[in-house]
Amino acid sequence: MADFTQRFLFDDADVRGELVSLGASYQHVLAKHPYPQPVAQLLGEMLAAAALLVGTLKFDGLLILQVRSSGPVPLLMIECSSEREVRGIARYHAEQIGADAGLRELMPDGVLALTVDPKQGQRYQGIVDLEGDTLADCLTAYFATSEQLSTRFWLHADGQRARGLLLQQLPVDRLPDADEREASWQHLLTLANTLTAEELLGLDNETVLHRLYHEEAVRLFEPSPLQFRCSCSRERSARALISLGQGDAELLLAEHGGQVEIDCQFCNQRYAFDAADVAQLFTSGDSQEPSATRH
Structure with a gap:
């Protein structure tokens, strides 16, 4: 050990x-x-x-x-x-x-x-x-x-x-x-x-x-x-986007070319959300797997 x-x-x-x-x-x-x-x-x-x-x-x-x-x-x-x-x-x-x-x-x-x-x-x-x-x-x-x-x-x-x-x-x-x-x-x-x-x-x-x-x-x-162990997760990143409100989240999407990336400072893990993901967040209130349109 x-x-x-x-x-x-x-x-x-x-x-x-x-x-x-x-x-x-x-x-x-x-x-x-x-x-x-x-x-x-x-x-x-x-x-x-x-x-x-x-x-x-x-x-x-x-x-x-x-x-x-x-x-x-x-x-x-x-x-x-x-x-x-x-x-x-x-x-x-x-x-x-x-x-x-x-x-x-x-x-x-x-x-x-x-x-x-x-x-x-x-x-x-x-x-x-x-x-x-x-x-x-x-x-x-x-x-x-x-x-x-x-x-x-x-x-x-x-x-x-x-x-x-x-x-x-x-x-x-x-x-x-x-x-x-x-x-x-x-x-x-x-x-x-x-x-x-x-x-x-x-x-x-x-x-x-x-x-x-x-x-x-x-x-x-x-x-x-x-x-x-890093406590970051896609779910926590999604909650951060939800806390912005739908209008600001969509504005952020537009400013970043249709994809928002949230980086964890502790472990360098990156969580990406596109327009379909953000729409899903404000429909269901939680994060799902990345949409099939992501490349």
Whole structure:
């Protein structure tokens, strides 16, 4: 299994952890656009972060991580569903991106938005300035300012594989004494900070945890698989046309020579509708297979 998250618990501390590994799903995202290496690495880190965050939430729906900036990368967006299906995209100006550009150079004045969009219930969004030298630093700062459980991230990607580690404090249970609880948390963070990018990208989870916490009582749970999947469809594209109204949809047809094409930015899938298709949409209210007149 190349794409999965795997949860672990410390038996003697109020702390949980999670590791993520992305291979095939990461490659699916990168294959859709010719991303420069620094952008590909940042996309991998964002994918890993979203997968880790889904594991901290109990909901049925979609988690969206989005960063906007005034720099060479004006947009990064990752979506990860509660079914652990991921997709992602970046907008970038290749001519402005140096070979060794980091987060600050790629996304100056950035703003990070974390959105939880459940299938039922209220949508939630948290927004914070993108402050830090790495995406992991920025996400750590987000949790520090959002009054949630203390959470730390370690994220790395190399264009081939994306990996991440998360540690999160749990509500008081095993360590009721505040000083002892804080000392335990800091101890586990100090050990995690010794983990190098090469180790995280190159070692399996059991080896990573043994290197970091061989003196701790750690329980590693079964992995949960992840996969790339784009949620676009002909039906969703049809609904977008219907939302325009029949008059505007027919005007759009005329402006584009009798065929409207809707492209998915995430996967480059293209959905085409001709005059017969559009007429059918406003007759039946849904999309059908492409008409026989399409070439």
